[in-house]
Amino acid sequence: MIYNNEKRFFLKRRDFLKFSAFLASTPVFARKGKINIKLPSKKLTYYHLYGKKKGKKVLIIGGIHGNEVGAYKCASMLKESEIEKGELLIIPRSNFTSILANLRGYNGDMNRKFEYVSKKDPDFYYVETLKELILCYKPDVVISMHDGFGFNIENAKAWGQSIVIDELNYKSFNLYQKALFVKNNANKFLQKKLSIINTKTFSSDIHKEQKKALTAWCLRHNIESYCIEASKQLPTLESKIYTHLVMLREFFKLFEIEIKNIEDMMKNMKKYLNFTPPSLILKINGVKYKISDSKNFVLNDGSFIEVFSDVENGEYLLPLGVNLNWRSFYFSNLTFEVKRDFERFYLINIKRA
Ligand SMILES: [Zn+2]
Incomplete structure (x- = not known):
């Protein structure tokens, strides 16, 4: 398999980046006491x-x-x-x-x-x-x-x-x-x-x-x-x-x-076709956690979570009740679905201590 092959054809970097600025992002302001999450780029x-x-x-x-x-x-x-x-x-x-x-x-x-x-x-x-x-x-x-x-x-x-x-x-x-x-x-x-x-x-x-x-x-x-x-x-x-x-x-x-x-x-x-449950990485305050099943987290005020998932194969962490165009936002108690495309595999709950 050749992925984004650069020998025969590729969209020049500047062309590809031309529209990247329009990739969904939300303005991030420090909000005291809340948890900040950054989801993978789509x-x-x-x-x-x-x-x-x-x-x-x-x-x-x-x-x-x-x-x-x-x-x-x-x-x-x-x-x-x-x-x-x-x-x-x-x-x-x-x-x-x-x-x-x-x-x-x-x-x-x-x-x-x-x-x-x-x-x-x-x-x-x-x-x-x-x-x-x-x-x-x-x-x-x-x-x-x-x-x-x-x-x-x-x-x-x-x-x-x-x-x-x-x-x-x-x-x-x-x-x-x-x-x-x-x-x-x-x-x-x-x-x-x-x-x-x-x-x-x-x-x-x-x-x-x-x-x-x-x-x-x-x-x-x-x-x-x-x-x-x-x-x-x-x-x-x-x-x-x-x-x-x-x-x-x-x-x-x-x-x-x-x-x-x-x-x-x-x-x-x-x-x-892939039927196995997706796994993903949550990097919480600098520490990486591999997640492959339902999990609950209770985190300190001001925690920062970065999410890594296999986006190319349709895998993503989907926040419930939040605008799905947002990539980075604050919350104090939220449930996320781990999905591959339309399919939900398990849930992750994250809340403030
Ligand atoms: Zn159609």
Whole structure:
């Protein structure tokens, strides 16, 4: 696995840092007698993988909507790809705060912010960094992964189990033709069949909101782009991930990507998913504690806690009843959840003596 590889592609440090100033932080004032905690940074993580043989460049975006677990878990799994041909740039958790909250958009719908996002918006850093990554990487295609509601084939208003295109054709891109290839081939492997949704983003006002979405932004910047949707109503996480992999496998054929272990990912999915409880480090007044189970702490006035967790794999310490955009704050009695993505594993209580 190649992580943030610097040989072939990297976002120049200054570019990456350009928006970092907008990463959520809260002003910290000394507050006598209270406990101060500093949570890990939720910096956007990306993975660049490539094979020996030259192929095309596919950029995969997961987790723009935080409650679409099949989409971001599948994107995260793909970082284990053994690529023989072509390149992948994978951004599994584009909206980590919403993933932790298990909400579509903790700060509103991120997929409506690609035309414009305010600098005051907590999503600003993520939206602008995503755009910067896309423009710097210049992929042959961007695939945005989602789990839609229901099944489009049964209900035209539902978006689940579909490939979403903005137009039949846009500039030189034959969006419908490629979506049809993916649909027809993928459906041979799926019980719940896929359909194609054309939102006619540029030629009509039926789906006005799509003009503000990631795929529309990509197309306007001459980058081919598709949304793929599994269904939230598929019975298991595994069946959602499977639907995504079946669709992606067809896109990979179209864009000359060869992945040695994609069939293994589909057949032995559990091997690629992590079910063990997360552990993390609390550094309390300079002393490190490794935490892997529920725990209570009673601390002296003015204590300082720094938290270290495996953010890249979705692990985080989530304060209950506190604004999730905050990274550093004061409290006197608080409960925290230890989570991996949407899943809560155990609780930590911290209070003042
Ligand atoms: Zn979505």
